[in-house]
Amino acid sequence: xxxxxxxxxxxxxxxxxxxxxASWMGEQLLNAGxxxxxVTTVGDNAGHIETALKIAESRANVVLITGxxxxxxxxxTKKVISRYFDSKMVLNRKVLExxxxxxxxxxxxxxxxxxxxxxxxxxxxxxxxDNGTAPGLIFDRNGVTFYVMPGVPMEMKAIMKRFxxxxxxxxxxxxxxxxxIYCTTGIAESTLFQKIGDIAEIExxxxxxxxxxPSGVKMRLMxxxxxxxxxxxxxxxxxxxxxKNIESYIYASGKCSLEQVVANILTQRGKxxxxxxxxxxxxxxxxxxxxxxSSKFFDRGIISYSNQAxxxxxxxxxxxxxxxxxxxxxxxxxxxxxxxxxxxxxYGLSTTGIAGPTGGTPEKPVGLVFxxxxxxxxxxxxxxxxxxxxxxxxxxxVAAALNLLREKLG
Amino acid sequence: xxxxxxxxxxxxxxxxxxxxxASWMGEQLLNAGxxxxxVTTVGDNAGHIETALKIAESRANVVLITGxxxxxxxxxTKKVISRYFDSKMVLNRKVLExxxxxxxxxxxxxxxxxxxxxxxxxxxxxxxxDNGTAPGLIFDRNGVTFYVMPGVPMEMKAIMKRFxxxxxxxxxxxxxxxxxIYCTTGIAESTLFQKIGDIAEIExxxxxxxxxxPSGVKMRLMxxxxxxxxxxxxxxxxxxxxxKNIESYIYASGKCSLEQVVANILTQRGKxxxxxxxxxxxxxxxxxxxxxxSSKFFDRGIISYSNQAxxxxxxxxxxxxxxxxxxxxxxxxxxxxxxxxxxxxxYGLSTTGIAGPTGGTPEKPVGLVFxxxxxxxxxxxxxxxxxxxxxxxxxxxVAAALNLLREKLG
Numbered sequence: 001x002x003x004x005x006x007x008x009x010x011x012x013x014x015x016x017x018x019x020x021x022a023s024w025m026g027e028q029l030l031n032a033g034x035x036x037x038x039v040t041t042v043g044d045n046a047g048h049i050e051t052a053l054k055i056a057e058s059r060a061n062v063v064l065i066t067g068x069x070x071x072x073x074x075x076x077t078k079k080v081i082s083r084y085f086d087s088k089m090v091l092n093r094k095v096l097e098x099x100x101x102x103x104x105x106x107x108x109x110x111x112x113x114x115x116x117x118x119x120x121x122x123x124x125x126x127x128x129x130d131n132g133t134a135p136g137l138i139f140d141r142n143g144v145t146f147y148v149m150p151g152v153p154m155e156m157k158a159i160m161k162r163f164x165x166x167x168x169x170x171x172x173x174x175x176x177x178x179x180x181i182y183c184t185t186g187i188a189e190s191t192l193f194q195k196i197g198d199i200a201e202i203e204x205x206x207x208x209x210x211x212x213x214p215s216g217v218k219m220r221l222m223x224x225x226x227x228x229x230x231x232x233x234x235x236x237x238x239x240x241x242x243x244k245n246i247e248s249y250i251y252a253s254g255k256c257s258l259e260q261v262v263a264n265i266l267t268q269r270g271k272x273x274x275x276x277x278x279x280x281x282x283x284x285x286x287x288x289x290x291x292x293x294s295s296k297f298f299d300r301g302i303i304s305y306s307n308q309a310x311x312x313x314x315x316x317x318x319x320x321x322x323x324x325x326x327x328x329x330x331x332x333x334x335x336x337x338x339x340x341x342x343x344x345x346x347y348g349l350s351t352t353g354i355a356g357p358t359g360g361t362p363e364k365p366v367g368l369v370f371x372x373x374x375x376x377x378x379x380x381x382x383x384x385x386x387x388x389x390x391x392x393x394x395x396x397x398v399a400a401a402l403n404l405l406r407e408k409l410g
Numbered sequence: 411x412x413x414x415x416x417x418x419x420x421x422x423x424x425x426x427x428x429x430x431x432a433s434w435m436g437e438q439l440l441n442a443g444x445x446x447x448x449v450t451t452v453g454d455n456a457g458h459i460e461t462a463l464k465i466a467e468s469r470a471n472v473v474l475i476t477g478x479x480x481x482x483x484x485x486x487t488k489k490v491i492s493r494y495f496d497s498k499m500v501l502n503r504k505v506l507e508x509x510x511x512x513x514x515x516x517x518x519x520x521x522x523x524x525x526x527x528x529x530x531x532x533x534x535x536x537x538x539x540d541n542g543t544a545p546g547l548i549f550d551r552n553g554v555t556f557y558v559m560p561g562v563p564m565e566m567k568a569i570m571k572r573f574x575x576x577x578x579x580x581x582x583x584x585x586x587x588x589x590x591i592y593c594t595t596g597i598a599e600s601t602l603f604q605k606i607g608d609i610a611e612i613e614x615x616x617x618x619x620x621x622x623x624p625s626g627v628k629m630r631l632m633x634x635x636x637x638x639x640x641x642x643x644x645x646x647x648x649x650x651x652x653x654k655n656i657e658s659y660i661y662a663s664g665k666c667s668l669e670q671v672v673a674n675i676l677t678q679r680g681k682x683x684x685x686x687x688x689x690x691x692x693x694x695x696x697x698x699x700x701x702x703x704s705s706k707f708f709d710r711g712i713i714s715y716s717n718q719a720x721x722x723x724x725x726x727x728x729x730x731x732x733x734x735x736x737x738x739x740x741x742x743x744x745x746x747x748x749x750x751x752x753x754x755x756x757y758g759l760s761t762t763g764i765a766g767p768t769g770g771t772p773e774k775p776v777g778l779v780f781x782x783x784x785x786x787x788x789x790x791x792x793x794x795x796x797x798x799x800x801x802x803x804x805x806x807x808v809a810a811a812l813n814l815l816r817e818k819l820g
Contacts (some may be wrong), residue, residue, distance in 0.1 A: 007557045013446045015437025016621060019429055022451070027425025036423045037458065041432070041449035049449065055465065097558035179424070190481045190521045199483055209454070210482045211421055212562060220426065266740065275713075281699025282692035285713045289691025292767055292800055294715070298721060301713030303685075309753065313723065343719065357702055384518055388541070390702060391563055 033176030069152030185216030314338030336372030477561030595626030746782030
């Protein structure tokens with residue numbers, strides 16, 4: 001089964017809207033054991049839509065089209081696809097009733113453009129849309145099935161879940177695809193690659209991919225099997241081989257969230273955390289507090305941007321800053337210890353560094369960051385050089401801080 | 411000029427990574443007066459990449475390819491494209507030096523797979539990558555130019571900005587596309603729409619689009635002209651009509667960044683700010699410190715997640731919390747005043763609310779937020795009900811806090 005998504009809309013081409021529909025569909029389809037092979041994005045342009053349909057028909061047997069079904073003049077997908085299938089338009093009474101009912105419920109006057117949405121191509125099967133006025137359409141030709149859906153995410157998702165995915169799951173048959181994500185941090189992609197060793201051996205069972213990001217390298221194993229059981233077995237085998245030499249670098253599988261891993265451990269043990277941030281400027285606290293229930297372990301964050309704040313709110317000695325500079329292992333330690341003591345928490349974490357783009361010197365270049373850690377028994381700092389831009393340095397610093405805490409939590 | 415983006419990577423097809431690269435490129439190119447016509451996404455599959463190149467070469471004269479240039483075995487774009495252009499690989503000394511220097515700076519051992527990244531197709535011009543180890547490549551054939559870039563956003567963006575966009579801007583010639591963004595906050599999309607009035611009159615000069623987001627509604631005017639001057643005139647005319655009835659809601663045009671607007675005013679006036687965050691958990695400070703040079707006006711942030719922290723670090727009276735609850739106008743005021751006094755800054759801002767998804771009650775539902783403001787003359791709090799999810803409530807709270815400060819700064 002070869003699958004293509006065609007996303008229609010000017011807003012997708014000019015960066016006004018990010019194509020989250022295509023990625024949502026790709027994820028849902030993979031969960032149903034179906035892999036998307038191509039995503040083609042075109043504007044609200046009849047010629048381009050038609051060409052995209054032609055190319056898709058020549059190489060795929062499932063084509064999923066979204067966007068351009070709305071009531072206004074710039075929505076042309078239905079018109080173009082009807083012409084493509086040489087099909088005239090007919091009024092669908094059931095669709096019209098649905099549209100009428102929607103307007104009545106909302107107490108809004110219905111206009112002619114909405115009535116026109118009940119016109120559907122004669123050759124299409126109609127998928128009813130419970131969340132909007134534009135119906136979905138199915139065309140079949142020479143073994144290729146075209147599903148046409150609205151671009152409004154809520155409407156597309158409901159149609160996918162209720163009609164498209166169940167149909168495709170049946171078509172798929174026994175053969176399926178499984179995958180798993182493995183999350184690492186604090187190790188370079190190339191180092192990880194070499195440590196793993198015999199990739200070819202792993203790839204006898206599943207394809208291995210590397211996905212670097214500022215917060216760490218993710219790895220993905222993906223495999224196809226004639227049956228669910230065969231795919232599961234292959235994935236299991238590949239995972240054993242993958243983990244063999246790099247087990248200690250994998251901090252999670254599935255969803256890669258260092259803050260979630262740390263949050264789980266702290267919550268489970270009833271331990272508390274406070275953070276003191278300089279170069280990360282609140283990003284560390286923000287990531288931690290994105291977790292619902294973070295108030296159970298997160299007591300406070302001090303964003304000590306000024307030296308005055310470091311001294312006053314964290315008790316960092318003025319002499320320490322004068323002697324070593326605000327960006328130093330000594331100050332990172334004093335910050336971590338200071339915030340832990342002030343807050344009375346079990347753990348303290350701190351960041352101080354040169355985020356950039358300005359503020360760097362030959363001795364302390366942009367990207368130089370110290371992460372401080374403090375618990376009842378020890379206080380320490382680690383030095384990093386991230387060589388990134390302001391945002392990248394902030395993200396890498398947060399990942400390094402969370403990873404240090406994770407390692408210390410054991 | 412017809413432009414196509416080819417995004418390469420399995421992760422884009424299976425929904426593991428959203429294709430933000432393509433939308434960023436589309437936006438940046440539009441800024442340079444160039445419209446993207448197609449975005450084609452394919453997996454790390456030699457046959458599919460090759461077909462995508464063939465199709466693009468047949469219909470576009472500018473092709474921008476990203477992804478699959480990394481050091482690991484699953485990155486095959488360079489190999490496929492070299493074969494496509496029938497070009498052998500040669501070692502590029504300058505690229506090798508760059509790679510070596512990066513590893514030395516970071517204090518990491520360099521491996522053979524990194525050395526191999528210095529192999530480039532003989533027929534390609536090399537674009538140096540200051541942010542990573544994979545160089546960019548340029549191929550020219552029969553009037554079609556192919557730019558090959560890494561998929562890591564930071565690396566791609568730097569190459570686009572420094573090399574690709576300036577080159578394309580020259581190629582573009584006289585005919586151009588212009589657009590402008592107008593930023594509003596604190597007003598609903600439909601209200602804004604109605605207040606504007608005669609949209610058809612505006613659209614005689616430029617197309618108008620509305621882009622709602624948690625931090626406010628943006629509007630975009632876009633127009634094409636035979637010359638730069640013609641486009642400018644049309645845009646100017648449309649802008650006058652657009653602004654007529656809603657001038658006061660527009661806080662900026664171009665880049666919509668409330669923190670930047672506030673930062674500019676504070677820096678200009680030599681004034682300072684400290685923030686006390688509860689429900690926003692560091693997001694307010696994080697947005698402010700994303701601005702380079704924020705240390706000029708931003709003194710500190712206190713993320714007082716626990717009541718203990720509110721009392722201890724901000725001096726919020728225990729009785730106030732007991733009487734009104736932590737989520738109250740009274741506590742918001744005490745937080746804003748407390749952080750301003752502690753830090754000795756000119757202004758204090760605070761947030762306290764129920765971000766959700768848990769913690770809501772009938773009287774204080776999820777989405778209820780109080781924003782506190784304090785300066786030398788007054789301290790006040792504003793109540794909001796954002797009715798959103800955790801992330802949405804955090805974002806809306808930050809926008810409301812920054813907008814309150816902006817209004818007070820006049």
